[in-house]
Amino acid sequence: MSDQKHQRRVRYKGTHPKTFQEKYKELQPDKYAETVEKVIQKGGTPAGMHRPICVKEIMDILHITPGEIGLDATLGYGGHSLEMLKCLEHKGHLYALDVDPIELPRTKERLEQKGFGPEIFTTKLMNFRDIDQVVLESGPLDFLLADLGVSSMQIDNPERGFSFKMEGPLDLRLDPTKGISAAKRLETISQNELEGMFLENADETYSAEISHAIVRELKKGNDISTTTRLQEVINDALQFIPESERNDAVKKSCQRCFQALRIDVNNEYEALYDLLEKIPSALVCSGRAAILTFHSGEDRLVKKSFQKFYREGVYREIAPEPIRPSAGERNSNSRARCAKLRWAVKA
Numbered sequence: 327m328s329d330q331k332h333q334r335r336v337r338y339k340g341t342h343p344k345t346f347q348e349k350y351k352e353l354q355p356d357k358y359a360e361t362v363e364k365v366i367q368k369g370g371t372p373a374g375m376h377r378p379i380c381v382k383e384i385m386d387i388l389h390i391t392p393g394e395i396g397l398d399a400t401l402g403y404g405g406h407s408l409e410m411l412k413c414l415e416h417k418g419h420l421y422a423l424d425v426d427p428i429e430l431p432r433t434k435e436r437l438e439q440k441g442f443g444p445e446i447f448t449t450k451l452m453n454f455r456d457i458d459q460v461v462l463e464s465g466p467l468d469f470l471l472a473d474l475g476v477s478s479m480q481i482d483n484p485e486r487g488f489s490f491k492m493e494g495p496l497d498l499r500l501d502p503t504k505g506i507s508a509a510k511r512l513e514t515i516s517q518n519e520l521e522g523m524f525l526e527n528a529d530e531t532y533s534a535e536i537s538h539a540i541v542r543e544l545k546k547g548n549d550i551s552t553t554t555r556l557q558e559v560i561n562d563a564l565q566f567i568p569e570s571e572r573n574d575a576v577k578k579s580c581q582r583c584f585q586a587l588r589i590d591v592n593n594e595y596e597a598l599y600d601l602l603e604k605i606p607s608a609l610v611c612s613g614r615a616a617i618l619t620f621h622s623g624e625d626r627l628v629k630k631s632f633q634k635f636y637r638e639g640v641y642r643e644i645a646p647e648p649i650r651p652s653a654g655e656r657n658s659n660s661r662a663r664c665a666k667l668r669w670a671v672k673a
């Protein structure tokens with residue numbers, strides 16, 4: 327008999343990736359194009375990627391011609407930037423902003439490898455509410471896009487804490503080096519204020535029950551510092567819902583409460599308000615702006631601002647109604663389902 331110990335084979339996880347890190351094929355889109363294509367065909371977004379939404383609609387609105395100067399206020403994975411850069415045909419300049427210090431350098435490098443270096447493309451780690459500072463360098467803009475919210479890379483990375491579906495720290499910051507995490511925010515906020523936050527930022531149906539449950543847990547000395555812990559507390563708070571409806575209700579409440587917290591810790595409404603106020607003076611005459619929103623609170627702000635400046639004669643034309651992604655895009659990309667696109671042209 328051999329004295330060699332029998333070694334159990336390590337289970338191969340590659341074909342059934344379970345965690346973000348294990349999705350190694352999707353994370354290297356250039357090397358594993360076939361895997362990435364399969365995920366897209368099934369209506370998903372490959373890990374580490376973001377599929378740009380309403381690309382054709384946005385390009386039709388922005389109507390970019392070579393030699394123009396423009397701004398992508400929300401670079402993300404760079405899908406929209408790439409299309410804009412193609413329209414410029416290496417003449418003019420595209421500036422792009424993002425507040426995310428983790429993803430921005432990756433996107434910059436990816437676009438540089440595609441042939442868009444500093445002569446045509448400048449990225450800045452900057453909040454779009456400071457667009458006036460960009461214009462000091464770029465000069466007035468011919469076109470501008472803001473594709474609001476979070477990217478798929480941010481949502482899919484459990485360490486960022488954006489999704490209740492994966493265990494991770496309850497952070498939710500677009501820039502984890504600034505401000506306070508969502509977990510810390512929960513520790514500092516009163517029940518009343520939390521209830522208001524859930525209502526105002528996400529129209530949460532059970533804002534009173536959930537905010538009570540969160541504050542009660544914290545007062546008992548039980549921390550709520552991970553995504554799944556917050557999900558548990560929400561689940562416990564909604565035990566009064568009939569069992570047949572509970573799972574669905576908990577999922578929707580989790581989605582809304584995470585959204586509300588994200589908007590809060592990133593001051594998203596304040597940043598959007600500042601951007602909207604500054605767009606008119608950032609554009610040249612006949613300059614075009616397009617804004618893609620993902621929930622009613624954001625869309626309301628954009629609509630009100632565009633209408634106000636239109637009435638004042640600052641904008642020559644604005645979108646009469648929001649544009650929705652085509653049925654085909656909504657079916658093939660679940661993240662496109664609630665998108666609304668509005669545009670304005672400066673007088």
Ligand SMILES: C[S@@+](CC[C@H](N)C(=O)[O-])C[C@H]1O[C@@H](n2cnc3c(N)ncnc32)[C@H](O)[C@@H]1O
Pocket residue numbers: 376377378379399400401402403404405406407423424425426429452453454455473474475476477478500597598
């Ligand atoms: C929906 S993604 C953009 C996706 C991008 N259009 C693409 O094609 O990949 C939104 C991005 O905007 C960034 N962002 C959100 N709020 C911002 C702000 N106030 N200033 C700058 N960037 C912001 C997020 O970090 C995220 O990367």
